[in-house]
Amino acid sequence: MKYHIGNYFIEIEDQWRHLKHHKSIKMKPKIAAQSGTFESSDVIFLIEPLPDNSGRKLEISSTVMQQFGTSFNRIVVEMLDYYELTDIHLIAKDKGALEPTIKARLETAIKRSLDQQEGTLK
Amino acid sequence: MLYIPGNNPAMIQQGGIYGADSILLDLEDAVALNQKDAARTLVRNMMKVINFYDTEVCVRVNHLSTPFGLADLEEIVPLQPSAIRYPKTESSEEVAELLKIIEKIEDRHGLPHNKMTLHAMIETAMGVQNVFSIASKFSRVDAITIGGQDLTADMNIIYTPDGVGIDFARKRIIMAAKASHIDVIDTVFPDVNDEDGLRKETEYAKKIGFTGKAVINPRQIDIIHEVFTPTEEEIRKAYHIVKEFKTNSAAGIGVFAIDGKMIDAPVVARAEYILKLANVTVG
Numbered sequence: 001m002k003y004h005i006g007n008y009f010i011e012i013e014d015q016w017r018h019l020k021h022h023k024s025i026k027m028k029p030k031i032a033a034q035s036g037t038f039e040s041s042d043v044i045f046l047i048e049p050l051p052d053n054s055g056r057k058l059e060i061s062s063t064v065m066q067q068f069g070t071s072f073n074r075i076v077v078e079m080l081d082y083y084e085l086t087d088i089h090l091i092a093k094d095k096g097a098l099e100p101t102i103k104a105r106l107e108t109a110i111k112r113s114l115d116q117q118e119g120t121l122k
Numbered sequence: 123m124l125y126i127p128g129n130n131p132a133m134i135q136q137g138g139i140y141g142a143d144s145i146l147l148d149l150e151d152a153v154a155l156n157q158k159d160a161a162r163t164l165v166r167n168m169m170k171v172i173n174f175y176d177t178e179v180c181v182r183v184n185h186l187s188t189p190f191g192l193a194d195l196e197e198i199v200p201l202q203p204s205a206i207r208y209p210k211t212e213s214s215e216e217v218a219e220l221l222k223i224i225e226k227i228e229d230r231h232g233l234p235h236n237k238m239t240l241h242a243m244i245e246t247a248m249g250v251q252n253v254f255s256i257a258s259k260f261s262r263v264d265a266i267t268i269g270g271q272d273l274t275a276d277m278n279i280i281y282t283p284d285g286v287g288i289d290f291a292r293k294r295i296i297m298a299a300k301a302s303h304i305d306v307i308d309t310v311f312p313d314v315n316d317e318d319g320l321r322k323e324t325e326y327a328k329k330i331g332f333t334g335k336a337v338i339n340p341r342q343i344d345i346i347h348e349v350f351t352p353t354e355e356e357i358r359k360a361y362h363i364v365k366e367f368k369t370n371s372a373a374g375i376g377v378f379a380i381d382g383k384m385i386d387a388p389v390v391a392r393a394e395y396i397l398k399l400a401n402v403t404v405g
Contacts, residue, residue, distance in 0.1 A: 035160050041132035100167035101131040108160045117159050 029088055033112035036097075036105035043097040045109040050087040056080065062094035075099060079106050088113075123180070123307060123336045124343060127152035128161035134168045137177060140340040141347075144178035149194050150185075150209050151272075158190045166197045180241060182207040186220060199227040202238045205265070210272065211242040214255040221262060236262070241307075245269030246276040250291045257302040267336065268295050270309030281312075283319055285326075296331040308335040317345060324349040352396045360393035364404045367393075 032048035043062075050057065062072055072094060080088070097105070111117060124142035126133045128149040137145040147169070153161040165181060181203045183194035198206065208220055217240070225235050240262045244253050250273070257266050270288050274281040281287065292308070299306035308327040311320045324346055327335055335346050352360070363380060367390045370378045377386045397404065 039130070039132060041135060097131060098135055098171075100171045101135075101164060104131075104164040104167040105160070108163050111159065 029085060029110075029113035030115045031113055033109050035108035035112060036101075038093065038095060040095050041097055041101065043092060043094040043102055043105050045105050046091040047109045047113040048089045049113065050089055052087055054087045056086060057089045058092075059090070060092045060094070062092070062096075064094070064096050071099075072102065075102050076106060079103065079110070083110050083114075085110065123334060124340060125152065125182075125310065125336060125338050128165045128181075129153050129157050131164060131168070134165065135172055137172070137179070138174035140177075140343060142177060142337070142340070142343050143334070144180055144204065145174065146180045146182055146207060146336070147203075148182045149190070149198075150182045158184070158193075162190075162194055162197050166201065169198075169201045169203065178204040180205040180207050182209060182243075185210050186216075186223070192223070195223055195227060199224055199238070200231045200233070202233060205239045205241050207241040207243060207267070209243045209269065210245045210249065211256055212246055212248040213252045214259045217242060217256055217260055217263065221260060238262075239264040241265040241267055243267050243269050244291070244295050245272035247273075250294055253295050254298040254301065257298040257304060263302075263304065265305035265307055266295055266299050267307040268292055268309045271312070273309075283313070283316075283323075285323065292327075292332075293330060299333075300331060305333045306331065308332040310336045310338045311342065312338065314339040314341060321345050321349060350399075352400050356396055357400045357402060360396040360400075361402060361404060363390060363393040364397060368404065 029047060029049040032046070034044060034046045036042050036044040038044055058076065060073060060076065062069060076090070076092065123144045123146055124140055125146050125148050126137055128147050134147060147165045149158065149161050149165060169179065181198045183198060183206055184190035186192060206224070211217060221240070228235055240260070242256050242263055244250055244256070244266055249256070253266065257263060268288065268291060270281060270285070273288050273291055277287065279287040285292070296306050311323050313319060320342055324335055328349055334350065337343055337346060363385055366378060366380055367385065377384060379385060
């Protein structure tokens with residue numbers, strides 16, 4: 001029983017350390033990064049870190065801005081909020097990407113800018 | 123089985139409408155080394171949302187010896203595609219190691235071990251040598267495939283349209299699959315503009331025992347289907363054989379003749395297989 005309790009505490013400790021580590025790295029983009037392509041149904045994102053307290057500078061353009069601009073902006077802002085990215089310059093050029101593509105490309109750009117490119121070659 | 127590059131959103135989102143029996147979202151050779159992260163994230167997101175209708179979805183992950191393989195499995199296994207296709211499989215030990223990792227991931231997500239299957243790709247001379255143990259030892263391996271381009275590269279030969287260099291490998295792989303009662307899928311025909319060549323190679327693949335063929339372009343799907351789908355004449359003949367067999371069996375007759383040709387158990391089994399392919403039942 002004691003053994004199990006011991007393991008339990010170790011697990012909690014590890015989990016906390018992981019979360020803390022995760023949170024500390026996702027706050028601050030380190031490098032300028034990009035993802036996606038200019039192909040149809042795709043979107044290209046460019047992200048670069050800005051000095052502290054600069055805020056977000058978003059430049060979004062899309063071939064379907066009239067129809068889907070609002071939801072595109074919402075997706076971008078929601079993801080930046082999720083990753084707690086505040087001081088960044090983001091450029092998006094969309095060629096009609098669907099929501100899963102927008103999210104995938106932005107996630108990739110964010111992780112690259114955080115220097116978190118696990119499982120790839122830079 | 124249609125290969126779709128894992129980093130191409132336009133093709134992935136249309137994957138279910140090309141008419142292929144299955145699509146293979148490729149994280150391996152179709153993705154540049156510096157885009158592996160992007161493709162993995164894209165495929166994961168697409169699989170969660172896109173409706174592929176009744177098209178089976180398989181994902182080709184990178185080999186575990188690369189820096190990408192484990193990360194691929196961590197993202198894809200929780201989504202439980204119909205199958206994971208594992209490239210350059212060389213031994214049953216390798217498959218055992220892969221399955222151990224897959225099952226660990228499944229355990230972590232509370233997923234069963236019997237839903238998603240594994241397709242082992244045989245693309246090296248060593249893989250060809252060990253193909254029977256790869257095909258027969260694991261219940262989760264339900265298909266093996268041959269990768270012609272990589273195999274010719276491994277053998278230091280040039281891939282030729284007549285496929286003579288990989289003919290032994292093709293037949294050895296087929297025999298291993300047949301002995302293990304699993305599917306066996308032929309390699310791609312790389313020249314998308316040569317429709318006659320594709321038809322000829324597909325007819326050969328069918329003749330020697332392949333159960334399907336991979337394609338790299340939707341334009342190739344119809345030809346493959348035409349070749350592998352039984353003709354109306356074949357279906358009529360098979361229907362006649364099975365119907366006569368049922369009538370004769372009921373009368374206690376095991377071997378009989380149709381148009382002067384002996385019909386016995388192997389002929390009936392072949393006829394039943396044709397009807398199964400054509401989705402026809404004999405009342």
